[in-house]
Amino acid sequence: xxxxxxxxxLGKHASVAEVAIKLxxxxxxxxxxxxxxEADRCYFCYDAPCVEACPTGIDIxxxxxxxxxxxxxxxxxxxxxxxxxxGGCARVCPTEILCEEACVREAQEGKPVTIGSLxxxxxxxxxxxxxxxxxxxPLTGKRIAVVGAGPAGLACAHRLAMLGHDVVVFEAxxxxxxxxxxxxxxxxxxxxxxxxxxxxILGIGxxxxxxxxxxxxxxxxxxxxxxxxxVFLAIGLADPNALGVxxxxxxxxxxxxxxxxxxxxDPVQAAALAxxxxxxxxxxxxxxxxxxxxxxxxxxxxxxxYRRGPEQMGATKVEQEWAQTHGVTIRHWLAPVAIEHSAxxxxxxxxxxGKLVVTDERVTLPADxxxxxxxxxxxxxxxxxxxxxxxxxxxxxxxxxxxxxxxxVFAGGDCVSAGxxxxxxxxxxxxxxxxxxNRYLST
Amino acid sequence: xxxxxxxFAGIKSPxxxxxxxxxxxxxxxxxxxxxxxxxxxxxxKTLGEDPPIVNVSSRxxxxxxxxxxxxxxxxxxxxxxxxxxxxxxxxxSVKRDFPDRAIIVSLMVPCEEDAxxxxxxxxxxxxxxxxxxxxxxxxxxxxxxxxxxxxxxPDYVExxxxxxxxxxxxxxxxxxTPNVTDILAPARAAWRGGADAVSLINTIxxxxxxxxxxxxxxxxxxxxxxxxxxCGPGVKPIALRMVGEIARDRAMAGLPISGIGGISxxxxxxxxxxxxxxTVQICTAAMHHGFRIIEDLTDGLxxxxxxxxxxxxxxxxxxxxxxxxxxxDLNINFKTLAHIDQDLCVQCGLCHIACEDTAHQAIGATxxxxxxxxxxxxxxxxxxxxxxxxxxxxxxxxxxxxxxGLAFSTWKEHPNNPLRVDNPPLSTxxxx
Ligand SMILES: Cc1cc2nc3c(=O)[nH]c(=O)nc-3n(C[C@H](O)[C@H](O)[C@H](O)COP(=O)(O)OP(=O)(O)OC[C@H]3O[C@@H](n4cnc5c(N)ncnc54)[C@H](O)[C@@H]3O)c2cc1C
Ligand SMILES: Cc1cc2nc3c(=O)[nH]c(=O)nc-3n(C[C@H](O)[C@H](O)[C@H](O)COP(=O)(O)O)c2cc1C
Ligand code: SF4
Ligand code: SF4
Ligand code: SF4
Numbered sequence: 125x126x127x128x129x130x131x132x133x134l135g136k137h138a139s140v141a142e143v144a145i146k147l148x149x150x151x152x153x154x155x156x157x158x159x160x161x162e163a164d165r166c167y168f169c170y171d172a173p174c175v176e177a178c179p180t181g182i183d184i185x186x187x188x189x190x191x192x193x194x195x196x197x198x199x200x201x202x203x204x205x206x207x208x209x210x211g212g213c214a215r216v217c218p219t220e221i222l223c224e225e226a227c228v229r230e231a232q233e234g235k236p237v238t239i240g241s242l243x244x245x246x247x248x249x250x251x252x253x254x255x256x257x258x259x260x261x262p263l264t265g266k267r268i269a270v271v272g273a274g275p276a277g278l279a280c281a282h283r284l285a286m287l288g289h290d291v292v293v294f295e296a297x298x299x300x301x302x303x304x305x306x307x308x309x310x311x312x313x314x315x316x317x318x319x320x321x322x323x324x325i326l327g328i329g330x331x332x333x334x335x336x337x338x339x340x341x342x343x344x345x346x347x348x349x350x351x352x353x354x355v356f357l358a359i360g361l362a363d364p365n366a367l368g369v370x371x372x373x374x375x376x377x378x379x380x381x382x383x384x385x386x387x388x389x390d391p392v393q394a395a396a397l398a399x400x401x402x403x404x405x406x407x408x409x410x411x412x413x414x415x416x417x418x419x420x421x422x423x424x425x426x427x428x429x430y431r432r433g434p435e436q437m438g439a440t441k442v443e444q445e446w447a448q449t450h451g452v453t454i455r456h457w458l459a460p461v462a463i464e465h466s467a468x469x470x471x472x473x474x475x476x477x478g479k480l481v482v483t484d485e486r487v488t489l490p491a492d493x494x495x496x497x498x499x500x501x502x503x504x505x506x507x508x509x510x511x512x513x514x515x516x517x518x519x520x521x522x523x524x525x526x527x528x529x530x531x532x533v534f535a536g537g538d539c540v541s542a543g544x545x546x547x548x549x550x551x552x553x554x555x556x557x558x559x560x561x562n563r564y565l566s567t
Numbered sequence: 568x569x570x571x572x573x574x575f576a577g578i579k580s581p582x583x584x585x586x587x588x589x590x591x592x593x594x595x596x597x598x599x600x601x602x603x604x605x606x607x608x609x610x611x612k613t614l615g616e617d618p619p620i621v622n623v624s625s626r627x628x629x630x631x632x633x634x635x636x637x638x639x640x641x642x643x644x645x646x647x648x649x650x651x652x653x654x655x656x657x658x659x660s661v662k663r664d665f666p667d668r669a670i671i672v673s674l675m676v677p678c679e680e681d682a683x684x685x686x687x688x689x690x691x692x693x694x695x696x697x698x699x700x701x702x703x704x705x706x707x708x709x710x711x712x713x714x715x716x717x718x719x720x721p722d723y724v725e726x727x728x729x730x731x732x733x734x735x736x737x738x739x740x741x742x743x744t745p746n747v748t749d750i751l752a753p754a755r756a757a758w759r760g761g762a763d764a765v766s767l768i769n770t771i772x773x774x775x776x777x778x779x780x781x782x783x784x785x786x787x788x789x790x791x792x793x794x795x796x797x798c799g800p801g802v803k804p805i806a807l808r809m810v811g812e813i814a815r816d817r818a819m820a821g822l823p824i825s826g827i828g829g830i831s832x833x834x835x836x837x838x839x840x841x842x843x844x845x846t847v848q849i850c851t852a853a854m855h856h857g858f859r860i861i862e863d864l865t866d867g868l869x870x871x872x873x874x875x876x877x878x879x880x881x882x883x884x885x886x887x888x889x890x891x892x893x894x895x896d897l898n899i900n901f902k903t904l905a906h907i908d909q910d911l912c913v914q915c916g917l918c919h920i921a922c923e924d925t926a927h928q929a930i931g932a933t934x935x936x937x938x939x940x941x942x943x944x945x946x947x948x949x950x951x952x953x954x955x956x957x958x959x960x961x962x963x964x965x966x967x968x969x970x971x972g973l974a975f976s977t978w979k980e981h982p983n984n985p986l987r988v989d990n991p992p993l994s995t996x997x998x999x
Contacts, residue, residue, distance in 0.1 A: 164634035170916030228913035
């Protein structure tokens, strides 16, 4: 029943609401009683391992203790003090490899305190009031340019605003949020949460965002350095990697990121693509998210093909199980060798003395849609031809204070080489870079 | 299988578990359900003179702790609010239908001999196995010169007990109030008055909490509250101590004790029995979970007795009394040291911060290969046990006896004791 790549018949269009219902929400919020019960499971550890495992170092026993005493506003402030994206991180963090993996109850009984769900509970309560709990220090008169309105850029902007500086954010796209808006799976952030969170963050004041104003030929780094007291680069990874196999350019083959973006921005249109047999190529959480969403939207079969084994997958175990329980078939040790008219040809792979080799054995799987999710790379073009900061490991190089090789130019988030490509990591970079910028400006 | 039956001051009961005088024993309907479920006996909700009292709404307060409901419970109810003849009729019917169970009738009438003379024959006529004198209710009744108002005055306790022994043939249990400084005083008064047994504790005067919106004690009755009687798991340690004091008192040796206060499990009951109780009474746990808890109370106690080789309740009753001593009789040369089982430790750091901040700086916090490591510094440990209490992992911290090489010795002989026996001060010398 394969119709050939790119030949999907656009079915009866579902409404945006219907698409949202199909996708559902990954985790339901906790009720007040559930939160109290879960909070009671926390031991209030001293020198708590969970805190160390959180890239933003949230005082986890502290905020959970406040839920326990009914001081929910205080709890939310404790979270947001360390991580202004505390609400978003509560939804998107792979807690199973962060705080919850380190929770002593995981060691004790294999059941960590569900820190993420408690964090969501507390921040939801505060955000529902519309209150911005932070105030700005006396204005300094300094102006900082932030490039990129993703988690790193906005976390930096919020902290700079708190410290009394004025911030202008230059964003290439028409909407703020970065991958929170364009990349994160829809079932993790329902009800337009990414935009509500940005509005909450901007509530501090002192931050203006210039949309559709990319850093590039018309707005160079040199110009920003002249016009502002400091610059923070947070432009993420703009360039999805290619497979490098024949047939990659035909219709019906798209970047998984592009598909997710379409889904987040035009759900009806994306739902229409989710038909027949879909093959997702990759092993990270982008692959998992794309595969699960395309399946939830109605694709008949969804196969996630990864060239190595389950242990090597970038996606966590929880994510892999999530996809599998939602009808995605995960096949390991398959590397694409060619994309045909309505199928993908894979070569079976194996490890040879630690090196991945593609054998002669071929496996061909039918495909109506192919989604490529083999990572994104840093795209250095916006920084050239003007004098660009030095790079490191193909991204922007920074020191421990997020300063680049150029004085007054800082960078953080996915576009730098330090740390993992996670929202929470980007937030930590942004916050700490703001503190470093503040120090730079006051010396 | 262990034999759980008891003979308590002449009252036979198939097991030591009685429902205490309270709402669970308020009327025939409840009592029949309880007896059918397997309770050994009931102490009927306290009867009084007609016209019956009236209760307010609402009536209960409770404390939750650590997510658990009803760690403590309090009430501002009074004695039965039903007419005397209705209660008496129902008691008679229950005793007729359940001849093997212990049916005790709790009584509270004014502190006048005639009042007691009048009610006692009516109770005797029901065929009940015994009476329990409620000298404990801390609210509502004491303002009328009954309940705790009597229980706090040893002379009254003795006098009323004597009347009951004079005017009835029924075994008389005196229920003591804990709202006194010395529990031995009313217990001895009951004993002098001829009581066949004592039961304790009744509830403790309490304010459960303040409703910070209503700005009134809970339970809030139309905007105001009053003190009530505290009971439930939270009172068990207080009650156990009072039971122990009476049990080890030489003069009253052999006086049967019905232990009451915070009993929720067979384990709690076993502790009361080990400290001398012949029966135990339960209220809050039944009000929390219903009568069905009797199944595990009896089954659990029986299994534990089998495991320990106790064939009858008597075989372990009172076994802990000789070991309940005064502080000055403890071996001051005995020492334990905390020990952390590193395989069980989950590195929560709670032992460290507790000992570091509030005890003896005897648990070191270090990192071994980057991993948190907590270790007892034996030279600093005084064996206080704080760490073992805060550790969330069962058996992770154990207190192990340490060899001191010193002989048994008590504070009475200790050189720091100015009153030590080998060096009595002048004033005591003059006395001896
Ligand atoms: C599909 C997908 C799913 C993911 N799921 C998760 C998840 O579940 N949990 C998790 O923790 N992480 C997840 N991540 C990773 C996470 O989204 C990123 O680590 C995080 O968003 C990085 O933040 P950032 O601010 O550095 O970059 P981005 O979020 O990429 O933001 C960069 C911003 O800069 C703008 N920009 C780019 N170039 C320019 C320019 N030249 N001029 C001006 N503006 C520019 C972009 O438009 C964007 O708004 C996911 C990533 C992907 C791709
Ligand atoms: C280990 C310990 C020792 C105590 N020693 C004393 C004491 O020497 N003098 C005193 O007045 N109270 C003493 N107390 C009682 C406390 O001061 C306090 O009144 C009691 O613990 C009740 O308060 P809390 O339970 O809210 O902490 C002690 C309490 C504890 C736990
Ligand atoms: S490690 Fe777990 S139990 Fe300990 S403080 Fe963190 S969340 Fe609480
Ligand atoms: S027993 Fe007391 S002194 Fe010893 S380690 Fe534990 S808390 Fe510290
Ligand atoms: S309290 Fe127990 S589990 Fe926690 S660090 Fe100490 S010994 Fe380990």
